[in-house]
Amino acid sequence: MPAPAPLRRALGVLAVASATAALSGCAFLSQFTGAGEAQRDTEGQVVEGNESTDVFTLRVGDCLNDSGATEQVETVPTTPCDEPHDSEVYASVIMTEDDYPRQEAILERADVECLTEFEAFVGGSWDDSPYDFSYYFPTEGSWGEGDREILCVIYDPAGPVTGSLEGSAS
Template identity: 55%
Template sequence: MSAQRTRPASRRLLAVVLALTAGLALSGCSLLDVFTAGNQAVRDSDGQVIEGNDETDVFSLQVGDCLNDGEIGDTVTAVPTVPCADPHDSEIYASYILGDTDFPGIDTIVQEADAACLAGYTEFIGIDYLESRYDFSYYHPTESSWAGGDREILCLVYDPSGEPLTGTLEGAGE
């Protein structure tokens, strides 16, 4: 299985338009349980990564995970995870589950991901997306991972300047 990472094409303007016009068809489905012990980060009792893994299975990622995925390709099966106290490229700030329908096509998934990730951005960062210095991207299902039951969009925040992040950006207000 694989997931795809996408960065919004026309960033801020497109994101605002999509947020105002796109409706989300989200449901309460669960993420796939496709885990193997060797492809997971070590977590504490609260679920926080305390020991990263260079090949963390993409289906074991959780909100709050910090990733070193700046150099990763478009279609991925594993990503490097690290504790958020360590320098990292991005942080997962939200998860959205798409409706259980036939594969809607990548364009539809990308529109829903843009709208969903924008909708959760302000609450997480603490200021409006258009005023923030940070940007967002996301991992979303591919046609092949959809066929296996994948419906999850994972929203990531990152610094577009390429500067490493340290600690969580929750409530950063910038």
């Protein structure tokens, strides 16, 4: 997922494209793969991680250990944010189109929306930040099952972090 600073956006998008190429059927498959949800407190924060959290149960604020994700993602490891983690879900974008847009259109929208949300989340410019972003997005297969959500994730190219990166530019 991480890439050298000058190329990080272009390669980050490509890495996410391959890392999340197929989310289709995840809800159905979770019945057979043992995927589930992380344990949450009454405020919805993860208090006990899960090595195979169903991607359709992820929420803004969840911390993930997803740096090893490749090609098709049905589950991702979640962990409490006060423990070392690779990334954090910081925004959710719901697409409203009826028909599946081309993947390029989804990636373009994700790049724009996640950048805007990134700057609001960290409280500063992406250009000045040591952090980068990536995203999970609907595939044609998951779109057919009703998936319309882009999940924006922030990460540190230098490696795992502990705690939330919210307001880190302040």
